[in-house]
Amino acid sequence: MRAVLTARHRTGDRARPGTTRGLRRWAAPLALVVLALALVGCDAPMSTSEIEGSWNKEVWKPYWVILILAGIVFVVIMAATLVLPLMYRERPGREARQIHGNTKFEVVWTIIPVAIVLIMMVPTLDSVFKLDEKPPANALKVEVIGHQWWFEFRYPDLDVVTANELHVPEGRVVDYALRSVDVIHSFWVPQLAGKVDMVPGRDNRMAFSALRARAEPYLGQCAEFCGTSHANMRFRVFVHTAEDFDRWAKAEAADRVSSVSRTAEEAFLAAPCLGCHTVRGTDAAGIAGPDLTHIGARTTIGSGLLDNTPAELKRWIANSPAVKPGSKMPPMAQSAGGTLTDEQINVIIGYLQSLK
Ligand code: HEC
Ligand SMILES: [Cu+2]
Structure with a gap:
C-alpha cells in the first residue's frame, strides 16, 4: 500500500506541467510582497x-x-x-505512533x-x-x-x-x-x-x-x-x-459681519432659509440646519461633501437632495420644485460667501 501511494505521488509530480509548478512556487513570496506594499x-x-x-x-x-x-x-x-x-x-521502516494525551x-x-x-x-x-x-x-x-x-x-x-x-x-x-x-x-x-x-x-x-x-x-x-x-x-x-x-x-x-450690500442680506432673510438656519445678528434663528453665521470661513459644505465655492453652493442650494441623498434640506430652486429663481440664489450665494 505504502509503495503504491508513493509511486502515485511521484507520477503525479512528474505529470504536473512545469509552468503551474513555477507559479505555485512564487505565489507565497509574491503574496508577501503585495501584503508588505499594502502595509x-x-x-x-x-x-x-x-x-x-x-x-x-x-x-x-x-x-x-x-x-x-x-x-x-x-x-x-x-x-x-x-x-x-x-x-x-x-519514512521506510517508520510508522506513526498513536498517542493518547x-x-x-x-x-x-x-x-x-x-x-x-x-x-x-x-x-x-x-x-x-x-x-x-x-x-x-x-x-x-x-x-x-x-x-x-x-x-x-x-x-x-x-x-x-x-x-x-x-x-x-x-x-x-x-x-x-x-x-x-x-x-x-x-x-x-x-x-x-x-x-x-x-x-x-x-x-x-x-x-x-x-x-x-x-x-x-x-x-x-x-x-x-x-x-x-x-x-x-x-x-x-x-x-x-x-x-x-x-x-x-x-x-x-462674533455676530455676522457681511461685506456685501444690505439688500443681499434682505434677500437671504426673505427666503425660506431663516426657518432652518441661524445667522447671528439677524432674524435668522432656525436650528434644523447648520449655523451659517460664519459659513464663508468654512472650506467645505454639506458635511464635507462639496468644496465651499460659488458653483458648489449653487448645486447645494438649488437641489441639495440631488447632491446628498436623503438630505433634510429641501430643494430651493424653482427648477427643482422650490421657490427661488436663479438670480435670487446667486445673490444669496454672494451673501453666504461674505460671512467670514
Ligand atoms: C427645511 C430646513 C432648511 C431650509 C429651509 C434650508 N436649509 Fe440649508 N440646510 C438644512 C439642513 C438640514 C442642512 C444640513 C444637510 C446635510 O448636510 O445633510 C443644511 C445645510 C446647508 C448648508 C451647508 C452648511 C454646512 O456647513 O455644511 C448651506 C450653505 C445651506 N444649508 C444654505 C441654505 C440656504 C441658503 C437656504 C435658503 C435658500 C437654506 N439652506 C434653506 C436645512 C434647511
Ligand atoms: Cu452615520
Whole structure:
C-alpha cells in the first residue's frame, strides 16, 4: 500500500506541467510582497495606525505588546507547522505512533497561552483606565451633536457654534460631550482617536488632545450606520497653535459681519432659509440646519461633501437632495420644485460667501 501511494505521488509530480509548478512556487513570496506594499501604503488619511492624537498614542502602547507577542506566536506556530511534518514524516521502516494525551505537554501549552494573555492584560487595562480618566480642569469643552447627516460643534465656554469643521488647539485636552438629536451616530477621527457612539437621550464622553498643529485637516466620519447619507456624514478637524485657535474662536463668537450690500442680506432673510438656519445678528434663528453665521470661513459644505465655492453652493442650494441623498434640506430652486429663481440664489450665494 505504502509503495503504491508513493509511486502515485511521484507520477503525479512528474505529470504536473512545469509552468503551474513555477507559479505555485512564487505565489507565497509574491503574496508577501503585495501584503508588505499594502502595509507600507497605510499612511492614508483615515488610517488608525497614525499616532496624531493622545488617544491613539495611548492605544498603541498595548497594541505594540500584543503585536509583538502575536508575531512571536505566529512565527513559532508557522515554523512548527512547516518543520514538524517534515521531521516526523513517514519514512521506510517508520510508522506513526498513536498517542493518547501527554500531561507534560498539555500543562505547558495551557500555561503558555495563559501567561501570554496575562502579559497582554496588564498594559491593556492600564490604557483602558487612562483613557477613562477625568479630563483636566483646563480642558476645552466641546459638545458634538449628531444630526442626520451632519455634525454640530458647540463650544459652551467660548460662545461658538459651528458645523462640520471642528477647530481645536494643539496639545490641549478637549473634553467632548457626544449627543444626538435623532438616531445613533458615532464620532470618529481615525488618526486621532477611536470611535464613541452618539446616542439620543444620553451623554457619552471622551477626552483627548491632537498632538500637533497642521495645515491639513484630519478627516472624521460618522461610524455608526444612521440612514441614507451615513456615508456622506463627514467632518474635518483643524488643529491650530494656541494663538491661531484663539483668533479663530474670537472671530466665530462674533455676530455676522457681511461685506456685501444690505439688500443681499434682505434677500437671504426673505427666503425660506431663516426657518432652518441661524445667522447671528439677524432674524435668522432656525436650528434644523447648520449655523451659517460664519459659513464663508468654512472650506467645505454639506458635511464635507462639496468644496465651499460659488458653483458648489449653487448645486447645494438649488437641489441639495440631488447632491446628498436623503438630505433634510429641501430643494430651493424653482427648477427643482422650490421657490427661488436663479438670480435670487446667486445673490444669496454672494451673501453666504461674505460671512467670514
Ligand atoms: C427645511 C430646513 C432648511 C431650509 C429651509 C434650508 N436649509 Fe440649508 N440646510 C438644512 C439642513 C438640514 C442642512 C444640513 C444637510 C446635510 O448636510 O445633510 C443644511 C445645510 C446647508 C448648508 C451647508 C452648511 C454646512 O456647513 O455644511 C448651506 C450653505 C445651506 N444649508 C444654505 C441654505 C440656504 C441658503 C437656504 C435658503 C435658500 C437654506 N439652506 C434653506 C436645512 C434647511
Ligand atoms: Cu452615520
